[in-house]
Every structure is written in C-alpha cells, then in structure tokens.
Amino acid sequence: MPRTAKVATEAVILDVGHGNCAVLRDGSKCVIVDAKSDKLLYQELMASGVRRIEHLVLSHADSDHIAGALRLLPNEDFEVGTVWVNSDSQKDSQQWHELLTLLTALHQAGRLKARLAICDLDGWDLSLENVSIDVIHPTFTDIGHGTGKRGRVRPEITTNGMSVVLRVLLEGLPALLLPGDLDSNGLDQILSRDKEVSAHVLVYPHHGGHSGGPEESFAKILCDAVSPDVVLFSMGRGVFRNPLPEVVEEITRSFPDARVACTQLSENCHAGTVPEGERGYLLNRPAAGNKGNRSCAGTVRVAVADNQLVVEPASLDHKRWIRQHVSAAMCESGGNLPVPRPRNP
Known part of the structure; x- marks a missing residue:
C-alpha cells in the first residue's frame, strides 16, 4: 500500500x-523562498488554504527569483509577515528598483x-x-563586505555567489537544500566553513546552468557535500537549454543511485514536438509546464510519512x-530505477 504523507508539513x-x-x-503557516510567478504561487496558496505568509525570502535580485513578488505582495488576499532581501550593488535592473520601492511603501504602511x-x-x-530553516550562506561577514572583487581581506563575491542558501528540515528530517543561483565562488566559501549541508533533495543551483567554474567539478563537489537522494532542476523548456548535459552526465555517473529530475522536459532530452503521452503521474498542483504539455516531473512535493x-x-x-516517450533522456543511467534510501534525523 502507498504511504500517506502528512498534509500539515510539506515543501512544494x-x-x-x-x-x-x-x-x-x-x-x-508558510515560508516562501523566491517568487518567479505570482499567478502559480497565488493558485498554490489559495488551494492549500494558506492566507498568512510568515516569511518571503528572496535569494538574490535576478528577475526569475523576484518577479512574482512585485504582484503578490500588494495582494490583500494574503497577510505577509517579513520579506527578506540582501542588497546588491551590482544589480541595476528596473525590476529590482521597483521591488525595493514597493517594500519601502508596504513597510511604511504597516503591511x-x-x-x-x-x-x-x-x-x-x-x-x-515543524519546519526548521538553517541559513547556510551568506554569512554576516559576507553581508558586511557585499558583492565585489577580491580585496585585501575578503574573497570575491559575485551576485550569484551571494545567493541565499537554505537547508530545510521537515519534522527534524533534512529535506531540502535550496541554493538559489549559487556559483563556484560561493560554494568554495560554504565548504571552507564546514557547514552541514546534507539533504534528501537538492534543488540544483542556477537551473543546471553555468556555475563560473568547470561544470563537472562543481556538480561532483556539490553533490559530494549534499549527498542527495534526489537532484531536481527547476527549469523551463526552451530557455537556455538547461540543464547542461555535462552537469547531468557527471551526476548520473558519480551518483548512480540518485534520482535526477527536471520540472519541465529539457530540449537536451527531447528536441522538437513534445510527446503527447498521458502524464498520469503528475501532481494536481499548479505548474507552468501544464501549458503546452511541457512538464517532466512538474511540481514536486516533499513530505514526511x-x-x-x-x-x-x-x-x-x-x-x-520517460522511457516510453522521451527520445534521449539525460537522467537515465544504466536503466536502473533508483530506490531512495531512508533519511533519518
């Protein structure tokens, strides 16, 4: 019989x-980490009965992490506690400026x-x-120095290298590592601090794109540290052709027991027209890939049972x-279906 996961505590x-x-x-209650789409997030919150957002954490200033917040935050259907952002002197986008202006106005209005x-x-x-959150990166010292080139006493910190990295425990179990767009410089800093980063699910940084260093080396070092049972790429079909084949190849080669999945079907796995096969396995949750039949794993849920x-x-x-409909799936490794091992506290 399939396990029935608890409804009250989950990560989506x-x-x-x-x-x-x-x-x-x-x-x-809920904590939201990044907000690319206000529409999908609105649908998820309404369907799950959440009206109170305790915290909204925006990992860094890129549009694909903050765009949804601009329209979600003024929405009076929700009560928001605290929005957390880090300054970025290198990000000079109009959207980032608008978000800072909006946060100022909502704070002054007591919202x-x-x-x-x-x-x-x-x-x-x-x-x-029942949801414990450990902020792995950046440190107080990193924030004090801010982004910029290497100085006399500080390392180089890029916009992506300053991404907020969170380790999430559900009911005491190490469930998720959420690294934003962490790059190789940021990863080096994390590893030098000997922080605990192990997690059942790794949402791979930068959507499986370039890390600023040798991609195979970055993937192996990161997965060695996290030891994930599931590596998930949050990506959009037809955008930048993510995840990079060399990243997926390194993970499947070095970590053959890990499940590798993408939220949408990568063009690197199946070019041209998307397959029309019935995706009965998909969750009944909001997902951008529902439009145009672009889903692969779709929206993913992690819970405790x-x-x-x-x-x-x-x-x-x-x-x-995948085996029935995808022509060249990068996630396949030797034809074996990985069985996730139990993850204890």
Missing part, C-alpha cells in the same frame, strides 16, 4: 519554468516588515514549529513515462 517546489519558487508549509539583510545568524527567526521523507511524483511512474 513549484514548476515555474525558468526560475525558482518553494513553498514551505507548516499547517496554515509587512522589510529586512535588508539575511545571513547565517537568521535561521531561528525564519523557522516554523512513517518518519521518512517522501518525494512526489513517485520515481517509478515518472521514469516509466
């Missing part, structure tokens, strides 16, 4: 196309609190009763569809 990685958005839910700094000292403030972490959609049904 929304398929928003090329972008990121995770909803960490503890009963009627929410706006925090212009999030670092490794803030995990306790972000956590809910029998003191173990469960990932939906199930690997077996998803892989069966």
Whole structure:
C-alpha cells in the first residue's frame, strides 16, 4: 500500500519554468523562498488554504527569483509577515528598483516588515514549529563586505555567489537544500566553513546552468557535500537549454543511485514536438509546464510519512513515462530505477 504523507508539513517546489519558487508549509503557516510567478504561487496558496505568509525570502535580485513578488505582495488576499532581501550593488535592473520601492511603501504602511539583510545568524527567526530553516550562506561577514572583487581581506563575491542558501528540515528530517543561483565562488566559501549541508533533495543551483567554474567539478563537489537522494532542476523548456548535459552526465555517473529530475522536459532530452503521452503521474498542483504539455516531473512535493521523507511524483511512474516517450533522456543511467534510501534525523 502507498504511504500517506502528512498534509500539515510539506515543501512544494513549484514548476515555474525558468526560475525558482518553494513553498514551505507548516499547517496554515508558510515560508516562501523566491517568487518567479505570482499567478502559480497565488493558485498554490489559495488551494492549500494558506492566507498568512510568515516569511518571503528572496535569494538574490535576478528577475526569475523576484518577479512574482512585485504582484503578490500588494495582494490583500494574503497577510505577509517579513520579506527578506540582501542588497546588491551590482544589480541595476528596473525590476529590482521597483521591488525595493514597493517594500519601502508596504513597510511604511504597516503591511509587512522589510529586512535588508539575511545571513547565517537568521535561521531561528525564519523557522516554523515543524519546519526548521538553517541559513547556510551568506554569512554576516559576507553581508558586511557585499558583492565585489577580491580585496585585501575578503574573497570575491559575485551576485550569484551571494545567493541565499537554505537547508530545510521537515519534522527534524533534512529535506531540502535550496541554493538559489549559487556559483563556484560561493560554494568554495560554504565548504571552507564546514557547514552541514546534507539533504534528501537538492534543488540544483542556477537551473543546471553555468556555475563560473568547470561544470563537472562543481556538480561532483556539490553533490559530494549534499549527498542527495534526489537532484531536481527547476527549469523551463526552451530557455537556455538547461540543464547542461555535462552537469547531468557527471551526476548520473558519480551518483548512480540518485534520482535526477527536471520540472519541465529539457530540449537536451527531447528536441522538437513534445510527446503527447498521458502524464498520469503528475501532481494536481499548479505548474507552468501544464501549458503546452511541457512538464517532466512538474511540481514536486516533499513530505514526511512513517518518519521518512517522501518525494512526489513517485520515481517509478515518472521514469516509466520517460522511457516510453522521451527520445534521449539525460537522467537515465544504466536503466536502473533508483530506490531512495531512508533519511533519518
């Protein structure tokens, strides 16, 4: 009999196309990490009965992580507690400027609190009763220095290297690592601090795109540190042709027992017309890939059942569809269906 996961505590990685958005839910309370699409996020929150957003964490200033916040935050259907952002002197986009202006106005109106700094000292403030959040990166020192080139006492910190990296535990189980667009410089800094980053599911940084260093080396070092059972690429079909083949090849070669999945069907796996085969395994949750039949794993849910972490959609049904309909799936490695090992506290 299939396990029945608890409804009250879950993490939902929304398929928003090329972008990121995770909803960490503890009963009627939630923390949102990044907001690419206000429409899909609105649908998810309304369907799950969430009207109170305790925290919205925006990992960095790129459009595919903040665009949805511009329209979601003024929406009076939701009450928002605190929005967390980090300053970025290198990001000079109109959208980023508009978001900072909006946060100022909403803070002054008493609609929410706006925090212009999030670092490794803030995990306790972000956590809910059954959802623990550890801020892995950046540190207080990183925030103090800000982005910029290497100086006398500080390393180079790029916009992506300053991405907020969160480790999420559901009911004490290490469920997720959410690294935003973390690059090789940022990863080097994290590893030098000997922080605990292991997690059942790794949402791969930068949608499987370029990391600023040798891609195979970055993938192996990151996965060695995280030891994930599932590696998920949040990406949009037809955008930048992510994930990079060399990234997926390294993961499937070095970590053959890990499940590798993409929210949407990569053109590197299946070029041309998308297959029309029935995707009965997909969750009944909002997903950008529902339009145009572009889904692969679609929106993904992580929850707890029998003191173990469960990932939906199930690997077996998803892989069966891939083998029937996808011409050159990068995630296949030797034809074996990986069985996730139990992840204990």
